[in-house]
Amino acid sequence: MIVFLVGCSSPAVRQQRLVAKPNMLFSDSVVLSYNSPKLLPQLAPGFAGSGGAQNSGCTSCR
């Protein structure tokens, strides 16, 4: 599990050029968001990650 999550080791710093490219990062900026449209949780409840209202989607589901 630990290996799955964090790997065995990190590459030497001089080998980090490719993983430091802006499109290789997990950025908070919406300019660099991929496959995560803000509106999709309205349609697909499995994408909703926060808030009871977003999660429930419907109004009278239990």
Next chain:
Amino acid sequence: MTSPQLRLRSLAVFALVLSLLLPSSSSFAAPTDAPAFELPKWETGEKVKLSDFAGEVVVLDFFAYWCVPCKRASQEVESGIQKFYAGKKGNPHGVPVRVVSINIEKDNPKLTSQFIKQAGLEFALNDFDGALLEKFGGAGTPFLVVIDGTRAPEFRVLYKHAGFEGTKKLRQIIDGVMPRKTASVRLTSRRSASIEEATAAPTTREGEVSFDAMLASDVQTTSTSIRYGESKGDTTWNARFTYNSIAEDYEPFRAFDFQTSARSLYESYFAGQADLRRKLHDTLTLSGSATVYDGFTDYRSLWFSEYYRQRFSADPLYYPSNPQGFSASTGLRWEYQPTTGFAEAGFAYAYDQIAPGWDLPDGTAENPTPNLEHGRDLLHTFSPSLRFENVLTRRIRTLHEFQLTLTTDRDSRYSYRGSVNVALGERWVWRTSGGYTHEDPALRAWNVGATMEFEITSQWLVNVSGLYYHDTGEIENSSLLSTAGPGLQTYQTGLGLRYLGERNSFSLSVSPMWSQYEALEVGTRPFTNLYKDRTWILVQTAWNIEI
């Protein structure tokens, strides 16, 4: 199923997983003698030795043009250390201070040259194979070293650290260095207010505007956000305002609904958000966020609300819905591997006043005319989460996110989302993501997506993407009439264009999407026209500017 004991058990399981997953903390080496070096100057190739800085305090700033945090670190070190002490003619004890910037990247010298110019570096050397960086034990950039050269030929390392902790910390160390012959004398600071002001850590300001649309023939939703943020030293804050619109053609399903009529609906949603991040320690960052909103969060709730309004608004017990709420969250981010390994634990609370469902129960012998009833209209949600981000190899970066969601009167929801980014070559990046959500008794949802991006130039990129989503349907309510969505599949493809400039960045993507529902249960039939298959167009555009 939703007893307090079950919730406690869920939290206990989550805490156990957290304790098993968090690796042990990294440690720093004790101060040592600085290794001697002889490196060529960036512009001329002229050799520079450590011994050239005898009698001075030397600050080594290791950087690479591709290192995103290096730019801010180098700018601040140049301004807050080099210029600051040059203006004061040394530290408070009169010891000269020199910043030496060290480039570790051999390829793309034009981009390195651009970095040096933009960061305003005055004195740069090359350490192309990173040999000196490795001698200092550097595992990431930016990497900063403070060396005391006042006891030359002995040079002592007073400080070394991967990641930038701000000029304040560096100044504390530098100010403590005294000349060899007056080591017992501590002079008072002669700081000039004008120099302090001129060389204080610069403030980075950022603005961002984004627009999303999800459009079908009878349902159109949009989201527009404006964000402004500032970053100075150890603190970053952002303020965001969001406006969403929902326009839809409410259309009753005549075979099961004779009481409501078609109507065009339009609703607005407003939200304000503020967040703050502050570095507590060299490896720990605390964050907090608060959000308030007013309006329907999704087009389906608006559809149901209209259905109930038309059916029951004549009843004196009925009241119009007014969805609104707020949320607050906090997180602690731990950089357990310098610049390459991060873990973040978060906790969020949300208070949601939702549009409730309404029902008029059938009469019984004891109560022939029952009153109109409504479902729960207030939800409390507690949500702990864990994130792990790592660089696994020179080409692979990963992100894993786990979330537990506890919402009033519902079973625990467990979610996982994993992402793997792979640099296939100099210009190709492959991004894959997948997620799974589980909520008893019946909701199972999963998705998988991928994006392939190509760098046309260093600033312009194009991408193609695909996303598949599947769920088993929302959890049915026990009453006769249910609004729960049936099982759903969506297929999405997309084309995107991205511009990543020095201070401006921009993105645009257009994605057709198809949504297909499974057969509806009897209790959901009145909403057949809501839960019908649709073809959508998704549009996303965003613009970011560093001011």
